[in-house]
Amino acid sequence: MWNYLKEIWLGTYSLMVGMWITLRLTFHRPVTVQYPYQTLKLPARFRGHVQLPLDANGKPKCVACMACARACPSNCITMEGHKPEGATRRELSKYTLDFTTCSLCGLCVESCNFDALEFSKDYNLASLDKGDYVMDLLKPAGKEQPK
Numbered sequence: 001m002w003n004y005l006k007e008i009w010l011g012t013y014s015l016m017v018g019m020w021i022t023l024r025l026t027f028h029r030p031v032t033v034q035y036p037y038q039t040l041k042l043p044a045r046f047r048g049h050v051q052l053p054l055d056a057n058g059k060p061k062c063v064a065c066m067a068c069a070r071a072c073p074s075n076c077i078t079m080e081g082h083k084p085e086g087a088t089r090r091e092l093s094k095y096t097l098d099f100t101t102c103s104l105c106g107l108c109v110e111s112c113n114f115d116a117l118e119f120s121k122d123y124n125l126a127s128l129d130k131g132d133y134v135m136d137l138l139k140p141a142g143k144e145q146p147k
């Protein structure tokens with residue numbers, strides 16, 4: 001008999017505790033979002049794959065000096081550049097990042113003297129195709145990214 005009453009009391013008590021926690025948190029600001037319909041703002045220091053920021057004319061700031069490719073310990077970066085007739089600086093014609101071996105160490109970004117390389121905020125890069133991670137960084141952002 002006592003055990004029976006004790007179990008009723010414990011069940012009621014745990015129910016009340018649960019209801020109290022639910023009631024209390026109902027009026028708190030939510031800390032989660034309805035992903036994928038909503039996403040959180042990423043911290044400033046978040047490191048996604050590297051990308052080539054554009055200048056005011058919509059062209060990459062990169063001058064194809066190759067310093068980033070030389071600095072990369074994983075040989076992730078391949079690029080080509082040329083100097084057009086009469087131009088004062090080299091132009092980039094190819095810039096490929098093999099993200100499968102990138103460790104996000106940041107040596108490429110640090111080695112660039114032209115602020116022409118930065119970390120992106122892309123994180124939603126899941127894919128079953130490894131080829132999706134060999135990225136042509138000269139394509140408009142997002143087009144070459146895996147779904």
Ligand code: SF4
Nearest residue numbers: 072102103105106108
């Ligand atoms: S972050 Fe590091 S590993 Fe990745 S491309 Fe740059 S230098 Fe290479």
Ligand code: SF4
Nearest residue numbers: 062063065066068112
């Ligand atoms: S170091 Fe900067 S300017 Fe030089 S090739 Fe790399 S991204 Fe371009």
